[in-house]
Amino acid sequence: MIMKAFVIDLARCNGCYCCQIACKDEHVGNDWTPYAKPQPDTGQFWVGIIETVRGQVPKVKVTYLPELCHHCDDAPCIDGCSADAIYKRDDGLVIIAPEKCVGCQMCQDNCPHGAVYFNEHLNIAQKCTGCSHLLDNDDEWKVPRCVDQCPTEAIRFGEEDDLKPFIEGAELLKPEAGTKSRVYYRNLPRKFVGGTLYDPVEKEIIMGATCRLKDRDSGEVFTAETDNYGDFWFHGLGDDRTFTLTIEKDGKMKIIEKIVTSKELSLGDIPME
Secondary structure: OOEEEEEEOOOOOOOOOHHHHHHHHEEEEEEOOOOEEOOOOOOOOOEEEEEEEEEEEEEEEEEEEEEEEOOOOOOHHHHOOOOOOEEEEOOOOEEEEOOOOOOOOOOHHOOOOOOOEEEOOOEEEEEEOOOOHHHHHHHOOOOOOHOOOOOOOEEEEEEEEHHHHHOOOOOOOOHHHHOOEEEEEEEOOOOEEEEEEEOOOOEEEEEOOOEEEOOOOOOOOEEEOOOOOEEEEEEEEEOOEEEEEEEEOOOEEEEEEEEEOOOOOOEEEEEEO
């Protein structure tokens, strides 16, 4: 059995929304029965972009996270369907058969990813189909439209075995749901700490200072160096960890304690006195 999967790399996603636009272009106004009825103009995003602003000015990062149906192996939408309208294909894609759906909305209630929408006009549930109508009926199409239109290759689709180099080290978006998602994510955002070092006497930023961030509990140490703007960043930090920051330059030392990563942190302008 050849199982398909998606791999989404957030480090490559620049928020261009091409995937979302391509999905709309393919499905709005087009009837792809038995795969899907037309997607409404508004209110549904079978591929949607979650835009998150993280940190505080001036240390801010923007994350773009494409989200779609996770085509779960243990799909709760299938288990909850009262009309047996939802099925899993041999390639792993999950389809809601529009001609069988009775509009009970149980699939929408059961989906932990919020990927199922309800079309009030047609009284049916709808979601991403993986563009199965293209994969099945057009030899030229090997990937869904969202994948084809992604200019940075942030979204990949294919046979799971072929995607192993990209799946290695990837994560599930909601592993606690236990649904065995077929959508893998790389470079999911982690907490960060940043700041800017300056000399209050010379009123200049300080370049090349050594910055060490030590986890109080584990003892793990992260190292960074202030750049040409006096900035330093520590990325990939765990949630709710407590750190001590030590900064050294030209025999001077600055220590900041009790830095807690309950959120992304900007330490602001730090004087090296």
